[in-house]
Amino acid sequence: MAVVVIVGAQWGDEGKGKFIDYLAKQADVVVRGQGGNNAGHTVVVDTKKYALHLIPSGILYDDTVNVLGNGIVFDPSGFFEEYDALKAQGVAVENIKISSRAHVVLPYHRELDGLAEAARGDAKIGTTKKGIGPCYMDKVARTGIRLLDLLKEDRFAEKLRAQVDQKNQIAQALYGVKPFDYQAIYDEYSGYAARLKGLVCDTVAYLNDELEAGKNILLEGAQGTLLDIDLGTYPYVTSSHPTAGGFTVGTGLAPNRIDNVLGITKAYTTRVGAGPFVTEQDNAIGDRIRQQGNEFGVTTGRPRRCGWLDLVIVRHAVRVNGLTAIALSLLDVLSGFDELKICRAYLIDGIECVDFPADLADLAAAQPIYQTFAGWSEDISGCTSYDQLPENARRYLAYIESYLGVPIAFISVGAKRSQTIIRQALF
Numbered sequence: 001m002a003v004v005v006i007v008g009a010q011w012g013d014e015g016k017g018k019f020i021d022y023l024a025k026q027a028d029v030v031v032r033g034q035g036g037n038n039a040g041h042t043v044v045v046d047t048k049k050y051a052l053h054l055i056p057s058g059i060l061y062d063d064t065v066n067v068l069g070n071g072i073v074f075d076p077s078g079f080f081e082e083y084d085a086l087k088a089q090g091v092a093v094e095n096i097k098i099s100s101r102a103h104v105v106l107p108y109h110r111e112l113d114g115l116a117e118a119a120r121g122d123a124k125i126g127t128t129k130k131g132i133g134p135c136y137m138d139k140v141a142r143t144g145i146r147l148l149d150l151l152k153e154d155r156f157a158e159k160l161r162a163q164v165d166q167k168n169q170i171a172q173a174l175y176g177v178k179p180f181d182y183q184a185i186y187d188e189y190s191g192y193a194a195r196l197k198g199l200v201c202d203t204v205a206y207l208n209d210e211l212e213a214g215k216n217i218l219l220e221g222a223q224g225t226l227l228d229i230d231l232g233t234y235p236y237v238t239s240s241h242p243t244a245g246g247f248t249v250g251t252g253l254a255p256n257r258i259d260n261v262l263g264i265t266k267a268y269t270t271r272v273g274a275g276p277f278v279t280e281q282d283n284a285i286g287d288r289i290r291q292q293g294n295e296f297g298v299t300t301g302r303p304r305r306c307g308w309l310d311l312v313i314v315r316h317a318v319r320v321n322g323l324t325a326i327a328l329s330l331l332d333v334l335s336g337f338d339e340l341k342i343c344r345a346y347l348i349d350g351i352e353c354v355d356f357p358a359d360l361a362d363l364a365a366a367q368p369i370y371q372t373f374a375g376w377s378e379d380i381s382g383c384t385s386y387d388q389l390p391e392n393a394r395r396y397l398a399y400i401e402s403y404l405g406v407p408i409a410f411i412s413v414g415a416k417r418s419q420t421i422i423r424q425a426l427f
């Protein structure tokens with residue numbers, strides 16, 4: 001019996017899907033505890049590609065139970081789109097449980113997300129416009145609608161009416177747009193409520209029961225450490241806690257129940273959306289990483305900003321998540337570079353520092369201090385053990401391990417399930 005958390009150690013898009021998929025195979029239950037369908041994992045099984053947004057990756061295994069915990073925000077339209085698409089691809093979608101405590105994303109959340117972004121002009125956050133922020137705003141304001149409300153017809157009608165009235169005042173006063181249509185939303189969501197009845201339950205009780213029954217539970221993080229509302233690059237963050245601590249409140253499993261925390265980090269760094277990025281290579285190097293690594297968003301299709309590996313970021317992730325192991329993804333993307341760089345510290349106002357700054361002005365002013373490594377030209381996509389990797393690749397990895405003081409348990413050398421070097425078991 002064990003509880004393992006997987007988190008992104010950078011700005012999201014670290015290639016978590018593949019490791020989640022690998023560990024999901026050993027898990028009895030796979031759980032999402034934060035965020036919503038703003039996330040996107042691609043999992044490749046044989047030649048088939050599955051794009052997952054809200055549904056946990058355990059769905060690709062017939063016997064694994066997939067839980068959407070209380071900390072997520074649930075968009076029924078996005079959920080059923082994904083559910084129906086997976087079903088059409090032949091995936092068994094029966095094993096899903098959704099927390100009755102989870103908050104519901106409504107059409108006005110999505111619309112207000114887009115309107116707020118447009119109003120920010122040059123200061124835009126670059127959100128996915130899935131309504132995630134506005135839904136969490138209602139949760140924190142204690143006016144949100146939870147799934148347990150949606151499933152009770154009269155209560156839903158009453159709460160929705162109050163929310164539509166309030167949102168119409170906001171939409172008109174701030175943006176001058178046409179009002180939201182209460183009846184249309186009510187009808188659409190009543191349809192979802194009927195489909196959701198057998199799927200919604202008290203997942204806090206369920207997960208704790210499963211834990212007591214000795215099951216293996218995998219907590220599947222979405223986004224990444226630097227997108228954490230408290231510990232990330234505020235305000236260029238998401239509205240939840242994609243760090244290990246977020247899972248305890250987001251699932252109802254207590255902190256002392258967690259056995260291992262795996263941090264996924266790319267062999268380089270990427271970022272989507274706006275905000276400072278110290279090791280960004282807005283040049284031919286960045287273009288090459290983007291092309292070789294296919295660095296385009298799964299959810300939005302946006303090209304990602306690319307740069308060298310930044311260990312100041314990953315060290316921050318090690319500390320705030322309590323990482324017990326690292327999974328390094330996309331190492332194969334770095335094959336063929338003559339020279340590689342890793343950022344080991346920042347120079348801010350003439351002072352060298354290794355603590356990730358709280359103030360974005362400091363981050364914007366930071367100059368990277370690099371350690372330079374000789375590259376390797378060999379194709380590593382067929383390597384199945386650490387020893388088969390070229391010596392220069394091993395030097396690159398050894399530096400990361402010694403800098404962070406955390407073992408690299410997994411190394412990914414290609415998109416397929418089989419293209420993973422496994423050095424340590426977590427369950």
Ligand code: IMP
Binds near residue numbers: 011038130227272
């Ligand atoms: P939101 O989560 O849609 O509110 O977007 C807030 C910020 O988080 C934006 O910079 C998004 O690009 C980023 N973001 C949200 N989800 C993901 C993800 O799964 N991967 C990477 N970035 C994300």
